[in-house]
Amino acid sequence: MTELAVTRAHPAAAGAAPLVAVEDLRVSFPASGVEAVRGLSLSIAPGECVALVGESGSGKSVTARSLIGLAGPGATVRASAFRVGGGDALTFGPREWRRVRGRFAGLVLQDALVSLDPLRTVGAEITEVLAEHDVVPRPARPERVRALLAAVGVPDPDARAGQHPHQLSGGLRQRALIASAIAAEPELIIADEPTTALDVTVQAQILRLLAERKAAGTALLMISHDLAVVAAIADRVLVMKDGLVVEEGPAREVLTTPRHDYTRELLAAVPSMSAGSRRPTGTLSPTPAPRDPVLAVTGVSVAYGSRRAVDGVSFRLHAGETLGVVGESGSGKTTLARLALGLLAPDAGEVSLRGGPWSALPERRRRPLRPAIQVIAQNPLDSFDPRHTVGRLVADPLSALPRRQRRERAIELLGRVGLPPELLGRRPRELSGGQRQRVAIARALASRPEVLICDEPVSALDVSVQAQVLDLLAEIQAEDGTALLFISHDLGVVRHLSDRVLVMKDGRVVEEGDVDEVFRHPRHPYTRELLAAVPRLPCSPDERVTG
Amino acid sequence: MTAALPARRPPAGRGLAGLRVPAWLGTPVRRLVTAVAVLWAAATTAYAALLLAPGDTVDILVGDGADTPEIRAQIVAEWGLDRPEAVRYLSYLGRLLHGDLGRSYQLQRDVGEILAGQVGPTVRLTLAAAAVGVVLAVAVAVATAGRSVWPRRIVSAAELVAVSVPQFVIGIVLLFVFSFSLGWFPVSGAADPQALVLPALALGLPVAGVLGQVLREGLERALEQPFAVTARSRGLSERAVVARHALRHALLPAVTLAGWFTGVLLGGAVITEALFGRPGLGRVTMQAVTGKDMPVVMAVVILSAAVYVTISALLDLAYRLIDPRLRSA
Numbered sequence: 001m002t003e004l005a006v007t008r009a010h011p012a013a014a015g016a017a018p019l020v021a022v023e024d025l026r027v028s029f030p031a032s033g034v035e036a037v038r039g040l041s042l043s044i045a046p047g048e049c050v051a052l053v054g055e056s057g058s059g060k061s062v063t064a065r066s067l068i069g070l071a072g073p074g075a076t077v078r079a080s081a082f083r084v085g086g087g088d089a090l091t092f093g094p095r096e097w098r099r100v101r102g103r104f105a106g107l108v109l110q111d112a113l114v115s116l117d118p119l120r121t122v123g124a125e126i127t128e129v130l131a132e133h134d135v136v137p138r139p140a141r142p143e144r145v146r147a148l149l150a151a152v153g154v155p156d157p158d159a160r161a162g163q164h165p166h167q168l169s170g171g172l173r174q175r176a177l178i179a180s181a182i183a184a185e186p187e188l189i190i191a192d193e194p195t196t197a198l199d200v201t202v203q204a205q206i207l208r209l210l211a212e213r214k215a216a217g218t219a220l221l222m223i224s225h226d227l228a229v230v231a232a233i234a235d236r237v238l239v240m241k242d243g244l245v246v247e248e249g250p251a252r253e254v255l256t257t258p259r260h261d262y263t264r265e266l267l268a269a270v271p272s273m274s275a276g277s278r279r280p281t282g283t284l285s286p287t288p289a290p291r292d293p294v295l296a297v298t299g300v301s302v303a304y305g306s307r308r309a310v311d312g313v314s315f316r317l318h319a320g321e322t323l324g325v326v327g328e329s330g331s332g333k334t335t336l337a338r339l340a341l342g343l344l345a346p347d348a349g350e351v352s353l354r355g356g357p358w359s360a361l362p363e364r365r366r367r368p369l370r371p372a373i374q375v376i377a378q379n380p381l382d383s384f385d386p387r388h389t390v391g392r393l394v395a396d397p398l399s400a401l402p403r404r405q406r407r408e409r410a411i412e413l414l415g416r417v418g419l420p421p422e423l424l425g426r427r428p429r430e431l432s433g434g435q436r437q438r439v440a441i442a443r444a445l446a447s448r449p450e451v452l453i454c455d456e457p458v459s460a461l462d463v464s465v466q467a468q469v470l471d472l473l474a475e476i477q478a479e480d481g482t483a484l485l486f487i488s489h490d491l492g493v494v495r496h497l498s499d500r501v502l503v504m505k506d507g508r509v510v511e512e513g514d515v516d517e518v519f520r521h522p523r524h525p526y527t528r529e530l531l532a533a534v535p536r537l538p539c540s541p542d543e544r545v546t547g
Numbered sequence: 548m549t550a551a552l553p554a555r556r557p558p559a560g561r562g563l564a565g566l567r568v569p570a571w572l573g574t575p576v577r578r579l580v581t582a583v584a585v586l587w588a589a590a591t592t593a594y595a596a597l598l599l600a601p602g603d604t605v606d607i608l609v610g611d612g613a614d615t616p617e618i619r620a621q622i623v624a625e626w627g628l629d630r631p632e633a634v635r636y637l638s639y640l641g642r643l644l645h646g647d648l649g650r651s652y653q654l655q656r657d658v659g660e661i662l663a664g665q666v667g668p669t670v671r672l673t674l675a676a677a678a679v680g681v682v683l684a685v686a687v688a689v690a691t692a693g694r695s696v697w698p699r700r701i702v703s704a705a706e707l708v709a710v711s712v713p714q715f716v717i718g719i720v721l722l723f724v725f726s727f728s729l730g731w732f733p734v735s736g737a738a739d740p741q742a743l744v745l746p747a748l749a750l751g752l753p754v755a756g757v758l759g760q761v762l763r764e765g766l767e768r769a770l771e772q773p774f775a776v777t778a779r780s781r782g783l784s785e786r787a788v789v790a791r792h793a794l795r796h797a798l799l800p801a802v803t804l805a806g807w808f809t810g811v812l813l814g815g816a817v818i819t820e821a822l823f824g825r826p827g828l829g830r831v832t833m834q835a836v837t838g839k840d841m842p843v844v845m846a847v848v849i850l851s852a853a854v855y856v857t858i859s860a861l862l863d864l865a866y867r868l869i870d871p872r873l874r875s876a
Contacts, residue, residue, distance in 0.1 A: 070776065070780060098783070099782065100782075101779065101782040102780065102782035103782060106780070107776070107777060107780035109776065110773070111773070114772060114773045114774060115773040115774055116777065117774040117778070117792050118774065118871075118872060119792075119795050119796065119869065119870060125777075128778070128783070129782075132787075133782060164871045177777070181780075190780075
């Protein structure tokens with residue numbers, strides 16, 4: 001870690017002049033009439049970690065980017081005081097801003113697959129910073145790149161420097177992105193959702209890396225929608241809503257004894273890892289009665305080329321039951337969903353639906369049975385035809401009904417998912433994320449399915465919306481006795497909703513059982529690793545990640 | 548977060564003619580096989596055109612040339628017209644394989660020789676036109692991408708005009724202004740380099756128009772991507788972000804169009820060469836078509852196919868050079 005000169009002398013945090021001091025910051029986009037930030041004050045002391053939390057659209061990213069003059073094209077930035085790196089940012093021209101960027105503050109964005117230039121090697125990306133700010137003379141740059149990659153924990157840095165982002169794993173390329181952000185030894189790292197695209201174990205590693213930078217004396221401005229992530233690392237938290245800070249204070253205080261209603265709402269909405277949060281008093285008791293399963297998967301395997309995406313997986317799903325499937329990306333969860341839906345033929349094994357054959361049927365004979373098994377995808381914007389109206393989307397499976405009844409049924413379905421009939425004429429793009437997911441659920445319900453396959457149905461949603469959609473799913477299940485196959489990488493969400501759970505790794509089921517049992521007494525080392533990696537709320541000092 | 552599905556490979560044998568070749572053959576072999584298949588198809592089409600043309604094959608091959616019994620006998624012998632159909636076709640392919648493009652009975656010369664003498668001026672013209680197109684398009688796109696509305700509107704309008712006005716009209720306008728009125732450039736000929744300027748402009752402006760629009764759109768899309776934000780956050784100037792990051796991304800769709808440009812340039816060369824009185828393949832083709840000199844027309848068809856095949860192979864290489872993600876696929 002210390003082989004690099006990046007480590008600066010630990011600043012006396014107290015008393016030192018703040019790195020950033022903004023008062024009454026207002027950012028608006030006159031072209032669209034949006035006021036993204038409406039009077040925010042913020043200061044960051046050297047070596048301090050400040051977190052901005054809030055849901056999408058709260059203005060947290062715009063705030064952070066304004067600090068390096070990148071609020072966006074057409075943005076108007078005003079403030080009564082705006083000091084960045086010892087200079088008056090209100091007087092900065094392009095030249096001054098460019099000196100701030102990279103040198104004073106480094107930016108780490110969400111997904112390094114697209115935040116690093118996909119057409120250039122990671123070495124070239126890091127070298128760019130070294131060259132722009134003339135950190136070291138040209139001949140010394142390859143060696144410095146190597147040292148930077150090593151410092152952020154990239155093994156075999158010489159080989160990695162010559163690779164492109166798509167050739168690295170999610171964790172490694174996020175490390176490379178951080179290496180490029182700290183290459184000019186900035187005093188401040190702005191990290192905008194730096195772990196959102198990552199699996200939970202990788203997220204823990206990246207948080208540890210950021211904590212290491214902080215321990216080395218670099219200040220951190222962390223933007224996240226995930227309160228548990230923030231709890232792991234922040235000294236101070238600012239909760240944002242609609243472009244304003246609604247609550248501010250030491251992290252521990254804000255996250256354990258919130259004063260503002262909105263903060264309380266946010267905290268309450270986080271699907272908890274603790275037991276008993278599940279199942280809003282269902283009318284159907286999940287008694288494992290000796291009934292026939294609606295969906296039975298027996299020893300299915302499927303391979304893409306030489307890689308086994310799903311390897312000998314079996315499970316039974318009964319009516320009214322929720323089976324959770326957890327695992328990291330690449331573990332075969334989505335492939336399993338496609339197998340269950342009959343969209344992919346297994347290389348070995350069999351899937352049966354309602355006691356009859358399913359995977360063995362030709363598609364022609366599968367089609368009449370399809371209404372019984374429906375899917376809810378992560379991002380409905382991708383699975384909806386953007387030109388269709390909500391009414392048409394929901395009524396799509398109802399082509400057997402006459403036009404009039406179709407409309408009535410569509411209104412009824414929207415009502416079930418808590419949407420007003422006025423939305424019938426809207427198009428997917430005009431809806432919020434939560435509304436879209438409700439429309440997706442309404443469409444799935446239209447054919448009165450016995451099995452609902454939910455593939456990461458709430459991963460793209462803000463935490464408060466997430467809780468509403470999960471409650472809706474539980475409610476529907478309680479009313480209709482629908483069987484749910486619930487796929488997620490989010491352990492809290494799975495625990496919230498599931499009766500039983502499968503833990504997948506590399507295409508295999510490594511552990512399965514009653515959800516409380518598995519979460520409380522995990523037997524497989526991988527399950528333990530997953531559970532240990534989840535950042536938790538509320539934070540107590542001993543749980544904090546330290547460098 | 549969706550579990551990443553394995554990236555779907557491009558369909559096997561996404562070859563030049565859309566022919567499917569078994570995957571085990573591997574990419575280079577596949578490319579070669581499809582290239583040969585395209586050339587064979589072009590040769591066969593030319594041959595079929597000869598057979599299907601109404602009238603006696605000897606009459607067609609003579610065209611408007613001197614029709615003497617000796618020449619007729621020579622044609623029968625060279626094309627094997629006294630032999631069975633299959634033998635004729637195979638010997639035709641055999642001659643092509645040896646690089647023998649046949650003989651023009653009108654001009655009393657080997658077709659290969661005629662074409663070889665005319666390739667030079669056409670290559671110079673099309674390369675110059677391509678350079679005009681690329682340089683103008685890149686310069687204009689870089690200068691206007693993401694900038695204020697007015698310069699973009701003016702440039703867009705100019706591009707639209709360049710695309711929609713036929714090349715010969717552009718050529719005539721250029722001639723009137725720069726040759727007849729101003730006298731800066733010669734009216735015709737290909738003797739000195741100056742004579743290349745106007746034809747290259749006439750041929751290259753439409754290319755610049757299309758390419759400019761594609762590039763600017765690509766640049767604007769690339770400049771909104773997260774990696775562009777990251778690049779700016781490193782302190783790069785906007786110009787450096789464009790030059791080092793966005794331009795390469797914008798080139799990808801432009802490269803796709805390069806195959807189409809080849810067609811525009813080759814087709815446009817016919818008219819441009821005639822208009823500016825330049826020697827070249829275009830003029831030879833014109834003369835061969837109007838004079839019904841079938842052997843020359845057939846050779847031009849095969850030659851154009853060969854050019855297309857070569858350009859397509861080069862474009863495939865260019866893709867891989869620009870986009871490393873394609874190299875591992």
